Structures are given as structure tokens and as C-alpha cells.
Amino acid sequence: MEWFTSLATTDKAIKAALIIHGVALVGTVLLALDQWRSECETKPPQPKPQYITQDTEDALKLTTLDTLLCHYNHAIRETAVKIVCDRAVNDKDTLDQLLWGITRPNYDERMKNLRALAVITDPRESIILHGVTNDRLTITQDSLDKLHTWKAYAALVRSLELSLDPDQEVLDSDDWDEYPLRDMTEKLCLMFISQLVNTFDCEKLVKAKFVEKWLSKQNWGNTEDERQQNFSAYLRSKTNRLAEIMNCIRRSPAGREALQKCGLFPYSDVEDSEPDNDDTHLVERFGVLFPETLDVNSLDANHPTRVLLRSFQTTQTGEDQRDRNQRHREAMVLNDGSHPVTSDDIIQRDPASPA
Known part of the structure; x- marks a missing residue:
């Protein structure tokens, strides 16, 4: 009888141990399955910032930028263009090299440097793809500050001087505007000068002898009266970039004096006449x-x-x-x-x- 009681007690202990081990095994399997499911679950990617810090831009090597410029993605290619242009316009040696290039007598070399200068001051994708074919560019304020120097004004005036047309017709027609037919080198230089004088003033332009070296050498006529009349008519009837520059110079005392010395502006003009002090x-x-x-x-x-x-x-x-x-x-x-x-x-x- 005692043996049977001992056997029953042992059997209960075995059953209890089996139940405990079974529960533990099932729990372990469920835990393992849950972890496996978590590892296999595909999580959506975390949103990345849509901007590039200055440190990131500075860390990019030239080989990397060259690769990004040829990338198939338009946004990546446009960002790479802006980075390259920002580096160029903020690099003094690069800017000086381009300003030196626009003063070269060779037309192709001068045009190449003018196009490059236009690209880095207005880094738009359309310019990179299609080339600079007009002067309707909007230079950024930072680029204008870099170009508002004596060296830049002198280089632009020299480039204009090299672009003078010896066979230019007399500028005596009020019915049509010759500006769109001017050479592209002239229009690009006038584009830079127009935005500079509209943002700052024309004092540095006048000191660079823009009036003496280029403006007075335009074909305004043969006699002094004819030159003054055609000059005045051009200011009155035209609305192009050249007329904007001329108006800015005319409003400046130093510019008006330069125009008078070159015979384009009369000394007895109404604006310069003193009030009657009799x-x-x-x-x-x-x-x-x-x-x-x-x-x-x-x-x-x-x-x-x-x-x-x-x-x-x-x-x-x-x-x-x-x-x-x-x-x-x-x-x-x-x-x-x-x-x-x-x-x-x-x-x-x-x-x-x-x-």
C-alpha cells in the first residue's frame, strides 16, 4: 500500500514537471518566432533631410562632383551645378582668370570666358545645357558683390573696347533698336555692367573710362551737334540695357562731366544750368x-x-x-x-x- 502511494506521488511529480517544461518550451518557441518576425519585417525608410550642409559641400571632391554632373537624376545634377558655380565664383584665382580671359584679343577665347563668367554668376540648368544665347540673366547678389571691383569694371570695359565695330551704322534712327543685333560679347558685357550700376552706382564704371573708351566711340555722327542730338534721341526712344547705363551715367556728376568732355552732352544743358542769381x-x-x-x-x-x-x-x-x-x-x-x-x-x- 505504501508502495502504491509512493508511485502515485512520483507520477504526479513527473506530470507536473512535464507540464512546466511544455509551457516553457511553448513560450520559448513563441518568443523565438516573434523575434524572427520582427527581424523579417520590412520597415519603411526614415525620411532624410532635403538639404545639403556647407560642410557636406566642402567635403565633396572634384571627381565626385564630376560624376554627379553626369547623373541621370535632374535634381542631383542641378545641385552639383550650383555647388560647382558657388565654388568658382567664391574662388579669387578662378574669378581673376576669367576676368583676364575676357580681355584677350582672340574672339573665341574672349567669348568662352564671358560664357563661363555668365554661367557661374547665374548657375541655371538651362544655361549649362543650351549655352548662353542671350543676355537675360539675373546675377545673384553675392556674385554682384564679387564683380563690384575695379579689376572687374576695367576688364569689362576692355572687353567692350575689343568688340568695337568699325563699320557700325549711325545711331540716328528712332524707329528701330539695333541692340538685339549687337555682337554677343558686347551684350554680355553690357548685361554685367547694367546689373552692377543698377545695384550700386556708376562711379567705378566712369573711372574705368567706359565713356571715353567705348561709349564715345559708337557711331553717333560726324559733327558735335549731330552726336549730341543722336545721343539725346537714343536716351529718349530706347529702353535697352545700353540706354539704362547711359541714363545712369548722365545722372552722375562725374559721368555727365565725362560725356561733356567727349562731346556727347552739351555744357549748357538745362539740368546743369545754375539758377538766375541776378x-x-x-x-x-x-x-x-x-x-x-x-x-x-x-x-x-x-x-x-x-x-x-x-x-x-x-x-x-x-x-x-x-x-x-x-x-x-x-x-x-x-x-x-x-x-x-x-x-x-x-x-x-x-x-x-x-x-
Whole structure:
């Protein structure tokens, strides 16, 4: 009986051990299957940043950039172009080499360097693929700062000087614009100069003798009067880049002086004329206020009488200007509503007619 009780106890212990080992085995298998499933699961890639840091750009070697320039992906190729152009425009030796190249007498060499200079200052994919075929480029501000130097202005003027056309026709026609027919080297140089003077000023351009070396050598005519008339008509009727540069130079005192020395701008122009300072005429007009023996020419510039005369002159000039502006504003519009208003429907008062 005792033997049977001992056997039953042993049998229960074996069953309990088997159950425990079975549960442990099943748990181990389930855990292993879960880990295997996790390892085999395909996870979506984590989003990567869509920008390239400056450190990454600087770390790229030239061989790597050369490979990226030929990549089939347009975005990668465009990024590589921008990196190459940024390196070139910020490298002083490269920029100096290109500026030296645009002053070479050989036309092909000069054109090649001008195209390269245009590419690195406006690194667009269309320029790389199709070449620079026009002057409608927009130079970045950083590139303009690099080109706003005496060396760059002198190189551009020299390149223009080498592009002069000895058989150019007289610029005396208001009906058509010769600018699109100019040589590409001239248009590229004028493109650079136009954006530079519009962003900064024309002082360095004038000091580089742009007026003396190129502008005055354009075929404005034979006589001085003809040259001045054609120059004035060109400013009035044209809207190209050359006219923009000429207007900027004309508004500058140094530029206007250079134009006058070259015979393109009259010394007696209205803009340069000084206001009437004839104090004697004012003394005669307001003689009741001053003694008959007054000699205005012998008075000091700060004398109260001269100060009073200047105040009279300023008042008179202001009234005359207001009267002229009023006459210029007066106009009559004749239109019965059957067609849009045009310039032919507007009748203005003749400025020469009395008020």
C-alpha cells in the first residue's frame, strides 16, 4: 500500500514537471518566432533631410562632383551645378582668370570666358545645357558683390573696347533698336555692367573710362551737334540695357562731366544750368525797399540785403515752377465712349501758350 502511494506521488511529480517544461518550451518557441518576425519585417525608410550642409559641400571632391554632373537624376545634377558655380565664383584665382580671359584679343577665347563668367554668376540648368544665347540673366547678389571691383569694371570695359565695330551704322534712327543685333560679347558685357550700376552706382564704371573708351566711340555722327542730338534721341526712344547705363551715367556728376568732355552732352544743358542769381534785377524790381545809392555788387555774401534778395528769388522761382506745373497738368479728354481712351483723345495745353 505504501508502495502504491509512493508511485502515485512520483507520477504526479513527473506530470507536473512535464507540464512546466511544455509551457516553457511553448513560450520559448513563441518568443523565438516573434523575434524572427520582427527581424523579417520590412520597415519603411526614415525620411532624410532635403538639404545639403556647407560642410557636406566642402567635403565633396572634384571627381565626385564630376560624376554627379553626369547623373541621370535632374535634381542631383542641378545641385552639383550650383555647388560647382558657388565654388568658382567664391574662388579669387578662378574669378581673376576669367576676368583676364575676357580681355584677350582672340574672339573665341574672349567669348568662352564671358560664357563661363555668365554661367557661374547665374548657375541655371538651362544655361549649362543650351549655352548662353542671350543676355537675360539675373546675377545673384553675392556674385554682384564679387564683380563690384575695379579689376572687374576695367576688364569689362576692355572687353567692350575689343568688340568695337568699325563699320557700325549711325545711331540716328528712332524707329528701330539695333541692340538685339549687337555682337554677343558686347551684350554680355553690357548685361554685367547694367546689373552692377543698377545695384550700386556708376562711379567705378566712369573711372574705368567706359565713356571715353567705348561709349564715345559708337557711331553717333560726324559733327558735335549731330552726336549730341543722336545721343539725346537714343536716351529718349530706347529702353535697352545700353540706354539704362547711359541714363545712369548722365545722372552722375562725374559721368555727365565725362560725356561733356567727349562731346556727347552739351555744357549748357538745362539740368546743369545754375539758377538766375541776378541780384541787380531784383534790386530794380523791389527798388522801393532799398536806397537809391545801394550797390549790390559791393555787398558781402552774408549781408542782410543779399539774404533778403535770395529769399525773394527763391519765392519767385517756386511760384514760376508751380505755374508751369499747373499749365502742364491742364488737358481735355474728348471721347464719346465708343472706343477706349487713347493718346489721340487727349488734348493738352501748349506749354508755350500763356496761362
